[in-house]
Amino acid sequence: xxxxxxxLSAQVLIAGGAVAVGGLATGLKRLEYERMPQVAxxxxxxxxxxxxxxxIGPSSVHLMLNGLVGLLxxxxxxxxxxxxxxxxxxxxxxxxxxxxxxxxxxxxxxxxTGYYLFNRTCLSSSTYLALGAAFVCGFLAIxxxxxxxxxxxxxxxxHFIEAAWTIVLxxxxxxxxxxxxxFFLVGFLRKAKPEILGSLYERKKTI
Amino acid sequence: xxxxxxxxxxxxxxxxxxxxxITLHLCSFTHTFAHKVSIFAYVEGDVIHSQSYFPDGxxxxxxxxEVFDLKxxxxxxxxxxxxxxxxxxIPIQDSLKLVLTAGMAHKAEYxxxxxxxxxxxxxxxxxxITQGQKAPLSPASATVxxxxxxxxxxxxxDKALEKKLKPVMQKLxxxxxxxxxxxxxxxxxxxxxxxxxxxxxxKKNRKDR
Numbered sequence: 001x002x003x004x005x006x007x008l009s010a011q012v013l014i015a016g017g018a019v020a021v022g023g024l025a026t027g028l029k030r031l032e033y034e035r036m037p038q039v040a041x042x043x044x045x046x047x048x049x050x051x052x053x054x055x056i057g058p059s060s061v062h063l064m065l066n067g068l069v070g071l072l073x074x075x076x077x078x079x080x081x082x083x084x085x086x087x088x089x090x091x092x093x094x095x096x097x098x099x100x101x102x103x104x105x106x107x108x109x110x111x112x113t114g115y116y117l118f119n120r121t122c123l124s125s126s127t128y129l130a131l132g133a134a135f136v137c138g139f140l141a142i143x144x145x146x147x148x149x150x151x152x153x154x155x156x157x158x159h160f161i162e163a164a165w166t167i168v169l170x171x172x173x174x175x176x177x178x179x180x181x182x183f184f185l186v187g188f189l190r191k192a193k194p195e196i197l198g199s200l201y202e203r204k205k206t207i
Numbered sequence: 208x209x210x211x212x213x214x215x216x217x218x219x220x221x222x223x224x225x226x227x228x229i230t231l232h233l234c235s236f237t238h239t240f241a242h243k244v245s246i247f248a249y250v251e252g253d254v255i256h257s258q259s260y261f262p263d264g265x266x267x268x269x270x271x272x273e274v275f276d277l278k279x280x281x282x283x284x285x286x287x288x289x290x291x292x293x294x295x296x297i298p299i300q301d302s303l304k305l306v307l308t309a310g311m312a313h314k315a316e317y318x319x320x321x322x323x324x325x326x327x328x329x330x331x332x333x334x335x336i337t338q339g340q341k342a343p344l345s346p347a348s349a350t351v352x353x354x355x356x357x358x359x360x361x362x363x364x365d366k367a368l369e370k371k372l373k374p375v376m377q378k379l380x381x382x383x384x385x386x387x388x389x390x391x392x393x394x395x396x397x398x399x400x401x402x403x404x405x406x407x408x409x410k411k412n413r414k415d416r
Contacts (some may be wrong), residue, residue: 004244006316031406031410040400047396047399048396050393084399088395091395134385
């Protein structure tokens with residue numbers, strides 16, 4: 001899921017960078033002091049997750065956890081994912097410094113989408129509904145990321161449909177794995193620490 | 208009492224999840240990595256050998272390799288074999304750039320400097336001497352000269368060195384390609400915690416004010 005340096009054109013890199021900066025600003029502004037350790041924890045999880053590989057066929061794909069990060073953090077997913085990606089670029093040379101913006105945008109936008117679509121449902125009193133939403137959130141975040149990457153690659157002359165198919169097909173197993181992972185984690189959090197799932201809005205209302 | 212029990216249950220669950228993640232992680236080290244590709248090349252005589260790797264040492268099969276000069280003009284194009292190798296004759300006596308494209312947005316570059324390809328400083332000096340000698344040579348004196356010329360000696364030494372250095376070069380490639388170590392992982396997590404501390408410190412100051 002990391003686009004290497006020198007693949008994309010300058011326009012795409014700048015556009016991605018602009019989206020990332022916007023997301024980062026929003027995320028940092030909305031970041032509550034009390035939520036900082038949680039952001040750091042999920043950032044670490046994201047940082048390590050992409051080292052976990054599932055070899056399928058000729059290629060292999062790695063965990064991303066962006067659905068989970070988004071579901072729990074909302075806009076704060078942007079700083080969490082940005083920090084994770086920066087460290088991956090510096091320490092493991094995954095992706096690269098120039099592609100940091102576009103990679104952050106590709107991974108964090110689906111995360112924030114997941115938050116808006118599913119965060120409330122995960123707090124629903126119906127366990128089935130909540131866990132179903134968690135699964136779909138984990139699943140959908142990867143699917144959206146794959147599609148965004150295909151869009152970014154389109155500008156390099158690759159056919160969108162072709163690129164999208166290759167990337168989406170390669171990530172289908174990860175979609176299911178992340179769906180199940182998010183399913184179990186939300187199930188656990190609902191029992192043990194439901195306040196972590198509570199969005200900013202919800203928590204302010206209860207206080 | 209009940210609350211306490213529930214709490215310890217949750218803690219056990221957390222410990223289990225943590226252990227599972229760690230095990231999964233350790234297992235994954237033997238698996239394949241595909242975020243990144245590396246290419247490495249070395250000169251052997253008038254041929255350049257290149258090798259392409261994923262960070263775990265797995266080779267890139269059938270990946271496209273293009274060779275450019277410094278001005279960005281493409282000189283030749285080829286694909287790696289089943290062992291991730293691609294060799295070609297040196298097209299020009301100048302710095303070259305090898306670009307590997309392994310699909311799905313994976314790309315890597317390797318530059319071979321002019322010094323590696325064309326004779327090094329010592330070599331050129333030697334050549335000048337031999338050229339200086341060669342110029343006035345008549346055909347008759349050439350046949351007399353059967354002992355090893357500096358040119359010949361250089362070739363022999365070069366060949367022997369290249370042969371000896373090949374395994375070293377290959378090992379270097381593999382070391383260069385692999386950089387996901389436990390130190391890096393722990394270091395990264397440390398950086399994140401440190402960043403958290405910095406952000407919290409500044410946010411706290413603002414909160415107190």
